Amino acid sequence: MANPSSSKAKIRTVAPKLFELIEGTVYGDLWQRELLCRRDRSLITLAALIAMRQTDQMRSHFEKALDNGITAEEIGEMITHLSIYAGFPAAISAALVAKPLLVERGLIAEDAAS
Amino acid sequence: MANPSSSKAKIRTVAPKLFELIEGTVYGDLWQRELLCRRDRSLITLAALIAMRQTDQMRSHFEKALDNGITAEEIGEMITHLSIYAGFPAAISAALVAKPLLVERGLIAEDAAS
Amino acid sequence: MANPSSSKAKIRTVAPKLFELIEGTVYGDLWQRELLCRRDRSLITLAALIAMRQTDQMRSHFEKALDNGITAEEIGEMITHLSIYAGFPAAISAALVAKPLLVERGLIAEDAAS
Amino acid sequence: MANPSSSKAKIRTVAPKLFELIEGTVYGDLWQRELLCRRDRSLITLAALIAMRQTDQMRSHFEKALDNGITAEEIGEMITHLSIYAGFPAAISAALVAKPLLVERGLIAEDAAS
Amino acid sequence: MANPSSSKAKIRTVAPKLFELIEGTVYGDLWQRELLCRRDRSLITLAALIAMRQTDQMRSHFEKALDNGITAEEIGEMITHLSIYAGFPAAISAALVAKPLLVERGLIAEDAAS
Amino acid sequence: MANPSSSKAKIRTVAPKLFELIEGTVYGDLWQRELLCRRDRSLITLAALIAMRQTDQMRSHFEKALDNGITAEEIGEMITHLSIYAGFPAAISAALVAKPLLVERGLIAEDAAS
Numbered sequence: 001m002a003n004p005s006s007s008k009a010k011i012r013t014v015a016p017k018l019f020e021l022i023e024g025t026v027y028g029d030l031w032q033r034e035l036l037c038r039r040d041r042s043l044i045t046l047a048a049l050i051a052m053r054q055t056d057q058m059r060s061h062f063e064k065a066l067d068n069g070i071t072a073e074e075i076g077e078m079i080t081h082l083s084i085y086a087g088f089p090a091a092i093s094a095a096l097v098a099k100p101l102l103v104e105r106g107l108i109a110e111d112a113a114s
Numbered sequence: 115m116a117n118p119s120s121s122k123a124k125i126r127t128v129a130p131k132l133f134e135l136i137e138g139t140v141y142g143d144l145w146q147r148e149l150l151c152r153r154d155r156s157l158i159t160l161a162a163l164i165a166m167r168q169t170d171q172m173r174s175h176f177e178k179a180l181d182n183g184i185t186a187e188e189i190g191e192m193i194t195h196l197s198i199y200a201g202f203p204a205a206i207s208a209a210l211v212a213k214p215l216l217v218e219r220g221l222i223a224e225d226a227a228s
Numbered sequence: 229m230a231n232p233s234s235s236k237a238k239i240r241t242v243a244p245k246l247f248e249l250i251e252g253t254v255y256g257d258l259w260q261r262e263l264l265c266r267r268d269r270s271l272i273t274l275a276a277l278i279a280m281r282q283t284d285q286m287r288s289h290f291e292k293a294l295d296n297g298i299t300a301e302e303i304g305e306m307i308t309h310l311s312i313y314a315g316f317p318a319a320i321s322a323a324l325v326a327k328p329l330l331v332e333r334g335l336i337a338e339d340a341a342s
Numbered sequence: 343m344a345n346p347s348s349s350k351a352k353i354r355t356v357a358p359k360l361f362e363l364i365e366g367t368v369y370g371d372l373w374q375r376e377l378l379c380r381r382d383r384s385l386i387t388l389a390a391l392i393a394m395r396q397t398d399q400m401r402s403h404f405e406k407a408l409d410n411g412i413t414a415e416e417i418g419e420m421i422t423h424l425s426i427y428a429g430f431p432a433a434i435s436a437a438l439v440a441k442p443l444l445v446e447r448g449l450i451a452e453d454a455a456s
Numbered sequence: 457m458a459n460p461s462s463s464k465a466k467i468r469t470v471a472p473k474l475f476e477l478i479e480g481t482v483y484g485d486l487w488q489r490e491l492l493c494r495r496d497r498s499l500i501t502l503a504a505l506i507a508m509r510q511t512d513q514m515r516s517h518f519e520k521a522l523d524n525g526i527t528a529e530e531i532g533e534m535i536t537h538l539s540i541y542a543g544f545p546a547a548i549s550a551a552l553v554a555k556p557l558l559v560e561r562g563l564i565a566e567d568a569a570s
Numbered sequence: 571m572a573n574p575s576s577s578k579a580k581i582r583t584v585a586p587k588l589f590e591l592i593e594g595t596v597y598g599d600l601w602q603r604e605l606l607c608r609r610d611r612s613l614i615t616l617a618a619l620i621a622m623r624q625t626d627q628m629r630s631h632f633e634k635a636l637d638n639g640i641t642a643e644e645i646g647e648m649i650t651h652l653s654i655y656a657g658f659p660a661a662i663s664a665a666l667v668a669k670p671l672l673v674e675r676g677l678i679a680e681d682a683a684s
Binding site: 281283303304305307308311316317318319320321323326327330336337341 | 391398
């Protein structure tokens with residue numbers, strides 16, 4: 001299953017220094033700092049990815065968000081809130097990435113439109 | 115076939131309020147207002163999607179544009195015009211989304227490069 | 229008063245070839261093509277600038293839009309429509325650029341909030 | 343002093359329907375919903391604005407964030423976290439908007455570099 | 457194998473004038489000018505595509521970069537450098553596009569994470 | 571005169587960790603690595619800033635580019651090249667930032683349009 005670690009691992013041979021910065025500066029340092037809790041960091045990371053329409057790296061951060069205590073309902077509400085600030089297409093794209101994950105985890109029902 | 119309604123339907127279980135805003139505010143209210151005709155609304159919606167490089171939601175708006183009276187030739191010219199303002203890569207990506215739709219509808223010829 | 233020509237003139241000594249492309253390819257060729265009328269070209273140019281939040285070059289294109297027959301009311305409606313697709317902050321920024329121009333031309337009333 | 347209301351008021355004569363949507367849908371409806379608390383909404387709104395580099399509308403949302411209980415230290419940490427996801431230039435631009443507000447409110451010291 | 461020419465060919469029937477501008481203005485004129493060497497043009501073209509997160513048109517420009525004398529190691533370092541300016545997600549997406557090309561050309565080793 | 575150091579200094583009290591990362595990771599580590607020369611780093615940094623339309627932080631990087639051996643003519647050509655990839659408005663905005671610097675340094679003539 002895709003997660004931040006796996007993306008990280010995949011790019012190691014292409015950009016070894018980038019891999020090292022992700023391991024060290026990003027996950028080893030910034031994400032560990034206590035000035036913002038992990039739930040807050042997940043909220044703002046996802047908000048930034050949604051606003052930048054970076055769909056290809058959202059799935060692993062939605063997983064991380066669930067692991068950091070954000071509920072499926074809060075994910076839906078966050079996406080809805082951001083439709084106002086980043087535009088409805090950005091919000092719809094994000095919802096389409098979140099949906100299969102939330103279905104897989106049994107947090108929302110499968111439906112005919114999936 | 116993909117269309118705005120189907121994307122809308124897909125996100126309903128993830129973000130029910132977003133679904134409601136799309137049904138109500140976007141299609142039920144804004145698109146119905148007479149201060150701009152539907153052809154103008156299609157033109158500016160597509161221009162915005164092309165400029166934001168939001169390829170995953172262009173197909174349904176190209177369909178809508180054809181339904182609102184924009185011709186295949188005008189779509190090509192609009193994309194060409196926007197290459198200047200949003201960059202050639204944005205224009206090329208948009209043309210690659212429009213192409214299979216225009217071929218399916220018999221509005222341009224299939225070719226060896228498709 | 230700022231207009232596309234003046235921006236164009238300002239950059240001539242920095243990037244002479246860019247100046248030449250703007251004079252030749254952009255205004256001398258593309259804007260003259262009849263496949264899209266000038267009103268349509270103004271609509272999509274402005275929509276792209278609004279979606280890209282390129283406020284520093286909007287004023288001259290709002291002027292051009294008025295010259296190409298788009299009314300003050302249509303400008304307001306276009307900005308409102310795009311709030312849905314490009315986000316409310318992009319729309320608000322665009323409205324703040326359009327406002328002094330529309331006031332100067334006597335197309336909307338001056339108000340206490342200006 | 344700039345705040346979301348004042349921007350909103352300024353655009354009323356340009357785009358009256360947009361003003362109505364901001365009053366109604368954005369502040370009257372979405373910001374009132376309890377599925378996300380106001381502190382969370384401020385966090386994600388600011389993260390989106392920072393990621394989109396929409397500096398001209400950040401000031402009022404930094405004010406709102408302070409009013410919603412986010413501390414000056416948390417604002418600094420949020421900006422730092424987002425430097426990783428949205429790039430250092432986006433983070434620096436945001437810090438330059440936040441700084442005079444934080445100084446005015448006596449939350450950080452004035453310094454020689456301001 | 458994807459390359460700039462093939463994308464160009466694909467859009468010819470959709471937007472013939474755009475095709476003509478790409479053949480003429482872009483490759484026939486700008487890329488031939490001696491004020492910047494082709495290696496420099498590849499560097500800045502790729503940097504722009506990475507910063508705009510335009511992944512769907514990167515592959516052919518990575519190929520062009522290799523043809524213009526940029527090494528696999530320099531591609532990795534360029535991506536790493538840009539993680540700072542355009543954000544880590546933009547850099548990771550770019551590395552994931554470059555990787556299969558670099559593996560195919562035998563410039564980096566295949567690995568378990570690919 | 572504005573330069574990367576001064577922006578860096580200004581944000582120190584707002585986001586001390588960000589300041590530390592800029593000093594350490596960005597300038598102390600990445601910019602020192604020999605896999606890309608400083609001229610190449612200036613080219614790609616500027617290309618990214620131009621493509622992201624981050625005008626407020628371009629001036630110091632144009633200065634840095636001149637210090638790293640990029641000529642005024644190459645700056646003009648780089649901006650012209652990027653007009654194709656990032657759009658003409660992005661290129662024009664960049665040229666308007668570069669112009670006063672190039673005039674101040676006596677590298678291009680002052681003109682009536684400035």
